[in-house]
Amino acid sequence: MAGPGLKDATAIVGIGQTAFARHLPEDEKTLACRAVLAALDDAGIAPGEVDALASYTMEETDEVELAKAVGFGDLTYFSKVGYGGGGSCATVAHLAAAIAAGQATVGVAWRSRKRGSGPRPWRNTAAQLPTPAQWTRPFGLLRPADEIAMLTRRYMHEYGATRDHLFNVALACRNRANQNPAAVMHERPLTREMYMTSRWISEPLCLFDNCLETDGALACVVVSRERARDCRRTPVYVHSAAQGLPAQHHGMVNYWNDDPLTGPAWTAARHLWKHADFTPEDVDVAQIYDAFTALVPLSLEGYGFCGRGEGGAFTEQGALEIGGRLPVNTGGGGLSEAYVHGFNLLNEGVRQLRGSSTAQVPGAATCLVTAGEGVPTSALLLRS
């Protein structure tokens, strides 16, 4: 392999966020500014030192507006990653690559979104991509929940996964949110009866299988390993990073290749582990993208925590809870903390490795963070 690569070459040294709520009064641009400035303050780095940015293509606050507002210096690298929640970890991966390659020195990644009080994207029938508009929407497959429910039903059919397995995911996230005062679902416990009797959204997915609809913004700061030593906080190293777009994959509606139940997680995982010094067994805590509960068992398989078809069974006996085989989504995740396209999972991964999570895994030294499964995705291995 040529060159030292990305391994531990960069670190996340600052994280910031706004409040999370169904409705926040400020607009997305203002929320973005607040999250970015909070992350820089956390790092102890002045805005004028920032020279790299990364965000999502769906982010509506562009670089020019953000840079003008918060007073960034001259930017020499800026990048945006597509595919919604599949891009979360890739924002940090792009900054890490740029900094490791010498294209920049201080990078900020962010996501600001008013998905709670703003319109639901699927309601916009004027701006549609060719595939859904032509091959799925006319038949009433309208929402992301419908598209993922289709794969979920097939997954349950092929492997014998059950609604109880999906409930285990929802419950673990809710339990962690109950410990996290910043979570939208803080102090709102979930029971099996509530889950099993809740209304359907798209059978086999019920209300509690779906993530929250949240207003909020988050950001983090990435610098070189050397620079990280001088920052205010304990560095959290980007140990390995990957994106994944498998051959013949089709985002969200992956019904058209030979094996629809092995998705982008498998592709990202191969690269991620190839460049890592540790294995899935060594992961202390994971933040797994959870726009829908069913994405978690799929991701557990894809990232190698269990075999194919075993993701449902893996969730049994409290495996995802604190003290279980693999505690996940320790801030509450998209299901119960906030749904901001997975960026809250990144910041929670950093908190775990700083030892400052509200649901701290004792001695956590390694964390997997994943972006959306079911779309072209990305993932990070973080270490302290």
Add this chain to the structure above:
Amino acid sequence: MLNPVIDTDGAPFWEYAARGELRVQACADCGEARFPPRPCCPHCQSFASEWRPVSGRGRVWSYVVPHPPLLPDYAEQAPYNVVVVELEELPRIRLVGNLVSRAGAPLGSLDPQRVRIGARVQVVFCDGLPQWVLS
């Protein structure tokens, strides 16, 4: 109801559907069928394609039953099924559609309890849109 927003690659599918024919794009050189349609063959990179007639028989690969909130025209018919059908001759070709009680029936016309993975189905057409009925 949402009409298909047809692009260049998909236009022949809908032209055949308007005549009551189900056809699938296939490579005119190596013969591999592909869906959704696209400009060239991912197996041999040929730009030559043909539209191959199929029997219209298939099996339900998976299905969902959406409930509101939905777009108004769909909410009125909910709960209804949406199925993915794998074609008998080309099981890797899977089409999204609705399993209905008869051609032209509304989306919610079939009792959801009658939808099963593996159920044998047959294509029918209504106003140029493929639908599926139990065989």
